[in-house]
Amino acid sequence: MSITIQNIKKKFGNFQALDDISLNIETGELIALLGPSGSGKTSLLRIIAGLENLDEGAILFDGENITEINAKERNIGFVFQHYALFKHMTVFENVAYGLKVRPRKTRPSKKEIADKVHTLLSLVKLEHFADRYPSQLSGGQRQRVALARALAVEPKVLLLDEPFGALDAKVRKDLRRWLRKMHNEFHVTSIFVTHDQEEALDVADRIVVMNKGKIEQVGTPEDVYDHPNSPFVYDFLGNVNLFKGRLKNGQLVHGSYTGPIDETLAKHDTEAIGYVRPHDIQIERTANLEGMVPAKIIFIHAIGPIVQIELHRQDIDEYLEAEISKELFHSLKLQRGEQVYIRPKQLKVFIPDDFSI
């Protein structure tokens, strides 16, 4: 089912949680709502679910306006961060709940319900836990029960609110992959909320980056990671080095560094910030290229295929982080304390809002 979100606004007291949000979600997509806490991502999810009212705007499911329709009638599956399993019911009863509460006309028979529950429990690999109570399960198992429970009603949309937020790193990664796999099988339109950029990049078809109640950028993981359209997205998705300098004569000047900028910015003469990903920092032993700046290696973290190097710039008192491949690291024979030369291979310049004219 496709979802259309039209100009949604929501206020909690004086706090503008959502400020004119519009978004289109195609049938079968897996969307991540990514943002820091307070960015409005959970509010948006709850509004789509009907668990929260909106002040202005509309929500359309398959082109049909469902803004006024109760959560009960929306046919969604909702997975909560803290599972929200029914404590006094067994795993079986939890999963069966959505089918058992149906009006008699549409309610499946007892046997059909039992079959369905057992199929779902084997899907989440919990078929032997049917008679347990939620308190007897681990966090990862509970969240799988919650997923099975949400899927039991065959929702047209699956909404997940920080589904792996309360789990430890290893379980989180497993469940993440499992969610991706399940989505590939069922193709139910899914939206999940997360503040973990790695999770969003790893799982989602498209990422919606949110900040302060607004959408900053929408795009595929590659899109938003490689071509962030704002300083916020740059900062929020992955690590970034800042070159807080000045635009002059079509170049960014920062300490002894001068480098080329986009033509669109060429006529500006103002404070500006260059954003450089750690893997876009080039390290050389000699200043063989234009725009190279001296820096001293202060720390080397060489575990795994990527070597992280912390540098201290010599021209100005600032620190940098660079990432290079292990092969390059070995061929350069870098040592802690050595002086090297660095240069941003790719740098994106933004003029901060405060300075823009």
Add this chain to the structure above:
Amino acid sequence: MEKLTIEQTVVTSKQKIGNTTLKEPWLIRLILTTISLLFLLIFLVLPLVTIFITAFKKGLDVYIASITEPDALSAIKLTLLVAVIAVPINTLFGIAAAWAITKFNFRGKNLLTTLIDLPFAVSPVIAGLVFILLFGAEGLFGDLLSNYNVQIIFSLPGIILASLFVTVPFVARELIPLMQTQGTQEEEASISLGAGALTTFLKVTLPNIKWGLLYGVILCNARVMGEFGAVSVVSGHIRGLTNTMPLHIEVLYNEYQFSAAFAVASLMSLLALFTIIIKNIIEWRTKQ
């Protein structure tokens, strides 16, 4: 000075340290236990025993006669009737209030929470007087009520109103903290799975709060049956008509019928003991 140094050197040996650290708490424990046991004995056990001794002083026949005479029976019936009406009403109110306070945000929420506590702060006598001022013959609605021939004060409705007033907080106060810690997520999960409000309440909310609810109901019931002050003001002490058990006991006592008074009192004490036992069973079940 010399003594002190000797003691200090002795204390350094391991055994002595063990003894001294054990000795003091042991003494303190003994003192504390004795104090609390003595307190319980003087203020709880002794009066309770006295009630039963006095009740049976003139023999079993007198005891049975005093709890089966028409006025006593009428008092027992009235007390039960008031409980049967007031407890369910306050249970419903308590659930509704706790539900509203914990699951919704609305203006005046804090005011409602404070108002629920009001009966705890107001003296029961004043509570009774308020109803006289409202519904008594000279009261605010006195003329209106007499025009329609409705009697509230000095009859059952007044007693029920007074009982309701003093027991308003019991169920709500028990449920609010419980429902606050439980939050609304399970209810939201239920609704998102397609369950209606009533189904959600019956299948999700109620099972989660049942022990707390029962606890509140039992305390509420005990208070309704035992309430003296407020009921005393509105009932008018009409023997065989508007006397509840506590009022009946007072009347008998004032007439120097100690055995009879204590016989009825012993019934109420049994009720109290029974309540405490159920309360403990519930506490035990909740912990499980």
